Amino acid sequence: xxxxxxxxxxxxxxxxxxxxxxxxxxxxxxxxxxxxxxxxxxxxxxxxxxxxxxxxxxxxxxxxxxxxxxxxxxxxxxxxxxxxxxxxxxxxxxxxxxxxxxxxxxxxxxxxxxxxxxxxxxxxxxxxxxxxxxxxxxxxxxxxxxxxxxxxxxxxxxxxxxxxxxxxxxxxxxxxxxxxxxxxxxxxxxxxxxxxxxxxxxxxxxxxxxxxxxxxxxxxxxxxxxxxxxxxxxxxxxxxxxxxxxxxxxxxxxxxxxxxxxxxxxxxxxxxxxxxxxxxxxxxxxxxxxxxxxxxxxxxxxxxxxxxxxxxxxxxxxxxxxxxxxxxxxxxxxxxxxxxxxxxxxx
Amino acid sequence: xxxxxxxxxxxxxxxxxxxxxxxxxxxxxxxxxxxxxxxxxxxxxxxxxxxxxxxxxxxxxxxxxxxxxxxxxxxxxxxxxxxxxxxxxxxxxxxxxxxxxxxxxxxxxxxxxxxxxxxxxxxxxxxxxxxxxxxxxxxxxxxxxxxxxxxxxxxxxxxxxxxxxxxxxxxxxxxxxxxxxxxxxxxxxxxxxxxxxxxxxxxxxxxxxxxxxxxxxxxxxxxxxxxxxxxxxxxxxxxxxxxxxxxxxxxxxxxxxxxxxxxxxxxxxxxxxxxxxxxxxxxxxxxxxxxxxxxxxxxxxxxxxxxxxxxxxxxxxxxxxxxxxxx
Amino acid sequence: xxxxxxxxxxxxxxxxxxxxxxxxxxxxxxxxxxxxxxxxxxxxxxxxxxxxxxxxxxxxxxxxxxxxxxxxxxxxxxxxxxxxxxxxxxxxxxxxxxxxxxxxxxxxxxxxxxxxxxxxxxxxxxxxxxxxxxxxxxxxxxxxxxxxxxxxxxxxxxxxxxxxxxxxxxxxxxxxxxxxxxxxxxxxxxxxxxxxxxxxxxxxxxxxxxxxxxxxxxxxxxxxxxxxxxxxxxxxxxxxxxxxxxxxxxxxxxxxxxxxxxxxxxxxxxxxxxxxxxxxxxxxxxxxxxxxxxxxxxxxxxxxxxxx
Numbered sequence: 001x002x003x004x005x006x007x008x009x010x011x012x013x014x015x016x017x018x019x020x021x022x023x024x025x026x027x028x029x030x031x032x033x034x035x036x037x038x039x040x041x042x043x044x045x046x047x048x049x050x051x052x053x054x055x056x057x058x059x060x061x062x063x064x065x066x067x068x069x070x071x072x073x074x075x076x077x078x079x080x081x082x083x084x085x086x087x088x089x090x091x092x093x094x095x096x097x098x099x100x101x102x103x104x105x106x107x108x109x110x111x112x113x114x115x116x117x118x119x120x121x122x123x124x125x126x127x128x129x130x131x132x133x134x135x136x137x138x139x140x141x142x143x144x145x146x147x148x149x150x151x152x153x154x155x156x157x158x159x160x161x162x163x164x165x166x167x168x169x170x171x172x173x174x175x176x177x178x179x180x181x182x183x184x185x186x187x188x189x190x191x192x193x194x195x196x197x198x199x200x201x202x203x204x205x206x207x208x209x210x211x212x213x214x215x216x217x218x219x220x221x222x223x224x225x226x227x228x229x230x231x232x233x234x235x236x237x238x239x240x241x242x243x244x245x246x247x248x249x250x251x252x253x254x255x256x257x258x259x260x261x262x263x264x265x266x267x268x269x270x271x272x273x274x275x276x277x278x279x280x281x282x283x284x285x286x287x288x289x290x291x292x293x294x295x296x297x298x299x300x301x302x303x304x305x306x307x308x309x310x311x312x313x314x315x316x317x318x319x320x321x322x323x324x325x326x327x328x329x330x331x332x333x334x335x336x337x338x339x340x341x342x343x344x345x346x347x
Numbered sequence: 348x349x350x351x352x353x354x355x356x357x358x359x360x361x362x363x364x365x366x367x368x369x370x371x372x373x374x375x376x377x378x379x380x381x382x383x384x385x386x387x388x389x390x391x392x393x394x395x396x397x398x399x400x401x402x403x404x405x406x407x408x409x410x411x412x413x414x415x416x417x418x419x420x421x422x423x424x425x426x427x428x429x430x431x432x433x434x435x436x437x438x439x440x441x442x443x444x445x446x447x448x449x450x451x452x453x454x455x456x457x458x459x460x461x462x463x464x465x466x467x468x469x470x471x472x473x474x475x476x477x478x479x480x481x482x483x484x485x486x487x488x489x490x491x492x493x494x495x496x497x498x499x500x501x502x503x504x505x506x507x508x509x510x511x512x513x514x515x516x517x518x519x520x521x522x523x524x525x526x527x528x529x530x531x532x533x534x535x536x537x538x539x540x541x542x543x544x545x546x547x548x549x550x551x552x553x554x555x556x557x558x559x560x561x562x563x564x565x566x567x568x569x570x571x572x573x574x575x576x577x578x579x580x581x582x583x584x585x586x587x588x589x590x591x592x593x594x595x596x597x598x599x600x601x602x603x604x605x606x607x608x609x610x611x612x613x614x615x616x617x618x619x620x621x622x623x624x625x626x627x628x629x630x631x632x633x634x635x636x637x638x639x640x641x642x643x644x645x646x647x648x649x650x651x652x653x654x655x656x657x658x659x660x661x662x663x664x665x666x667x668x669x670x671x672x673x674x
Numbered sequence: 675x676x677x678x679x680x681x682x683x684x685x686x687x688x689x690x691x692x693x694x695x696x697x698x699x700x701x702x703x704x705x706x707x708x709x710x711x712x713x714x715x716x717x718x719x720x721x722x723x724x725x726x727x728x729x730x731x732x733x734x735x736x737x738x739x740x741x742x743x744x745x746x747x748x749x750x751x752x753x754x755x756x757x758x759x760x761x762x763x764x765x766x767x768x769x770x771x772x773x774x775x776x777x778x779x780x781x782x783x784x785x786x787x788x789x790x791x792x793x794x795x796x797x798x799x800x801x802x803x804x805x806x807x808x809x810x811x812x813x814x815x816x817x818x819x820x821x822x823x824x825x826x827x828x829x830x831x832x833x834x835x836x837x838x839x840x841x842x843x844x845x846x847x848x849x850x851x852x853x854x855x856x857x858x859x860x861x862x863x864x865x866x867x868x869x870x871x872x873x874x875x876x877x878x879x880x881x882x883x884x885x886x887x888x889x890x891x892x893x894x895x896x897x898x899x900x901x902x903x904x905x906x907x908x909x910x911x912x913x914x915x916x917x918x919x920x921x922x923x924x925x926x927x928x929x930x931x932x933x934x935x936x937x938x939x940x941x942x943x944x945x946x947x948x949x950x951x952x953x954x955x956x957x958x959x960x961x962x963x964x965x966x967x968x969x970x971x972x973x974x975x976x977x978x979x980x981x982x
Contacts, residue, residue: 075885075886076885077882077885077886079877102891106888106889106890106891107888108888109885109886109887109888110886110887110888111888114886114887115886117879117882117883117886119879122878122879122880123879123880123882123883124880124883125880125883125884125898125901125902126880126902126976126977126978127901127902127905127975127976127977127978128898128901136887136889137887137888137889140889140890140893141888141889172977172978174977174978188883188887192888502685502688502689502692503692505689505692506688506689506692506693506696507693507696509689509690509693509958509961509962510693510696510697510954510958511917511920511957511961513923513924514920514923514935514938514954514957517923517938517939517942518697518700518701518942518950518954519700521942521943522700522701603815607815607816607817608817610817610819610820611817611818611819611924614817614819614924615923615924615927615939630819630820630823634823637823637827637831638831641827644823644827648820648823648824651817651820652812652815652816652820655815655816655817656811656812656815659811659814659815660811660815663811
């Protein structure tokens with residue numbers, strides 16, 4: 001894949017339909033702000049990424065970097081107020097979803113784009129059985145009869161490898177273990193056979209042993225169905241095995257995007273370098289853990305220039321003056337650092 | 348907000364060695380403002396900041412102040428006589444002379460309404476304090492001791508909880524304050540207070556008990572106990588301050604409901620009695636003349652409703668300010 | 675569930691005994707001479723005194739009296755008034771009227787309170803929301819007798835829309851205003867609880883999930899949001915029915931409804947101790963059982979609650 005990572009923003013067509021790029025789902029120059037009593041927080045400041053059929057994009061970032069808000073904007077479940085989209089496009093099959101009617105957007109949810117949430121216990125409705133919540137989609141969206149919908153729901157539970165699917169159909173969410181609950185959540189999101197699946201920190205709430213199983217399940221489902229998968233996580237370790245490409249977010253921007261191999265081998269942004277360095281390593285036992293100093297910026301008052309400059313060990317005067325755009329460096333990768341070329345070309 | 352030029356002075360000198368990311372100088376321009384932003388204000392500080400912006404809070408507080416002054420110094424508001432009247436003025440309609448008119452016995456309704464505040468508010472305040480003290484203490488003991496003490500006290504509270512309020516008050520008051528009893532006005536007031544307290548303490552007890560139960564197992568209490576703090580100290584220093592807020596909110600609302608309850612009992616003819624002046628008595632006396640002189644009902648009812656509403660609104664405003672979920 | 679039910683029933687026993695004993699003691703024992711003023715202005719007839727003393731064992735201790743009374747009660751003997759009217763008859767005549775009034779009140783508060791609460795919960799901060807907030811505060815703050823009087827005077831006397839008092843036939847149309855008066859405060863509570871509950875749940879993760887599933891908005895709200903938000907409202911309504919069935923002394927008094935509240939008030943005023951105690955015992959029993967029903971209802975509505 002030769003990715004044309006957006007550099008100088010090519011403005012989409014004024015009719016809102018965008019360029020016919022053939023991409024499955026693309027987010028372009030998305031901007032979202034939260035208007036609160038204490039001020040306006042610029043949560044997303046021009047995010048651009050895309051995902052194609054059969055590919056997995058990992059979106060990596062600390063909490064507050066805007067990765068989940070981007071996903072919520074794509075799904076149309078952003079809490080408004082306080083969240084407001086102030087610019088950009090979200091195109092599905094080339095059509096801008098932000099310009100669609102509420103009804104058009106609703107039809108895409110579930111069938112076109114579906115979502116797996118972080119905490120299945122709160123994301124599933126506590127007073128309905130898991131089976132009801134899956135079957136409901138077949139009944140409402142596909143018009144199936146109660147009995148047929150139940151049959152299909154049990155099939156779905158079976159597919160995500162929930163033992164005794166038939167018996168589990170009539171259990172409530174609180175009667176499931178954490179891992180099983182997340183499987184049920186995945187079954188629910190896959191029920192209408194979506195083209196794109198967004199998984200928002202799908203393993204964060206789980207035990208470490210269960211995390212790997214859920215990641216494997218997601219990867220398997222993605223392969224079988226040739227879906228586009230957007231995997232949102234703050235855990236660099238989780239993504240290595242499953243992701244094709246990684247987009248690193250910081251302060252509401254993509255700071256680096258590359259395929260997995262390139263990103264690990266030669267990160268092209270100081271923030272990514274910091275992230276990779278802060279993974280504890282077996283061969284450095286006994287040494288102090290490395291961390292990135294400081295805190296993410298206050299989104300109500302993002303520092304001028306590169307938002308990472310106060311924490312950046314490489315910061316130069318230019319970093320405090322000019323916002324580095326996300327520019328292509330080398331083949332099929334991009335970085336938003338003034339010194340990206342130097343980082344890539346170092347040995 | 349932080350000034351970028353001062354930030355640049357303290358920022359680490361640029362380094363091209365990315366491996367040093369973690370070991371550089373720990374100065375961070377973003378830190379001071381983050382630190383300021385997250386400085387804990389505390390629940391009460393937050394609540395007070397929230398309250399100050401609410402017009403409802405100020406309005407109800409102002410009304411309460413007026414009523415309290417009215418109860419303490421009624422002569423500041425009127426020079427009229429609340430107890431004696433002349434029958435020649437019977438049921439004279441409101442006019443410039445007597446703003447609220449005269450009642451059946453020719454007494455000045457305005458003076459009576461002003462003087463009526465005293466009995467109504469006194470009964471409500473004393474009953475509230477009694478209810479909070481008794482209910483709070485028993486609830487604290489039940490919640491803190493747990494076990495059979497809790498079971499016993501909870502069942503005991505259930506006994507009083509099972510009595511419908513008006514019915515219970517009627518039984519108590521007719522027993523001790525029947526038509527043939529000759530209690531003086533202070534004794535009657537005491538009986539009304541007692542019946543209100545006896546029938547209301549279980550609610551406060553349950554409130555206190557559940558908030559003690561919720562706080563008792565909090566880490567800082569367990570820690571205090573592990574450090575050897577005595578029971579008295581734990582209750583006074585740690586439990587009470589944390590359980591007091593919901594109690595005080597309920598207490599404020601309770602003052603309002605007790606003003607209404609006192610009026611209801613007087614209205615039924617089993618509470619305070621003439622010559623004591625209270626809004627409930629006035630309404631009770633007015634009910635037979637409702638067709639001819641509705642103003643006799645209107646003025647005491649308006650004062651009663653305003654007073655009740657002020658206390659309920661104040662409690663409501665404080666509750667909303669204290670409840671972070673509602674922000 | 676069965677064991678829970680049994681345990682709760684056993685817990686009710688001491689509460690029932692305690693409450694009824696309290697009432698018995700207050701009515702029979704505290705005033706001293708149990709017959710003072712009990713037969714109107716005259717002294718009670720000797721035959722009656724002898725009969726009652728024997729029947730209620732008034733020469734025995736209060737404990738024996740109470741035990742005897744309870745034994746009779748559970749054999750279906752509710753006692754009789756001094757002029758030989760069966761208390762059971764009084765209850766049987768008055769209770770259906772109270773029940774009718776209570777159900778009308780419950781219906782009114784459920785319909786009006788719920789609609790107001792749901793509408794404002796979904797759309798907070800608007801004109802309607804503020805209107806409902808202020809008017810519910812008023813309804814909560816106003817003592818029932820003030821609401822009753824004002825409505826009776828306005829609708830009945832001044833405008834003549836309704837009959838100021840309810841006739842013995844207890845027609846449904848006559849009960850609407852008394853029902854509204856009786857349920858007014860609870861209606862306000864229902865509206866507020868529903869509003870808070872809806873507003874809290876509206877931002878819940880599972881509502882978000884339901885939207886993300888592509889369900890139509892009316893299903894998200896009508897099925898997912900409502901089903902969760904109604905749990906506290908339904909239990910509130912249940913508790914309230916228990917309280918309403920305890921009789922509405924004030925409302926029944928204002929509108930001259932021959933219900934249990936008025937019957938007990940009349941009995942208290944005329945010092946009919948046997949009647950007072952028997953009615954209160956029945957009311958307490960109803961109230962306690964209703965609370966038990968509410969507990970079970972809660973369990974039925976929220977699958978997360980497990981009783982063992």
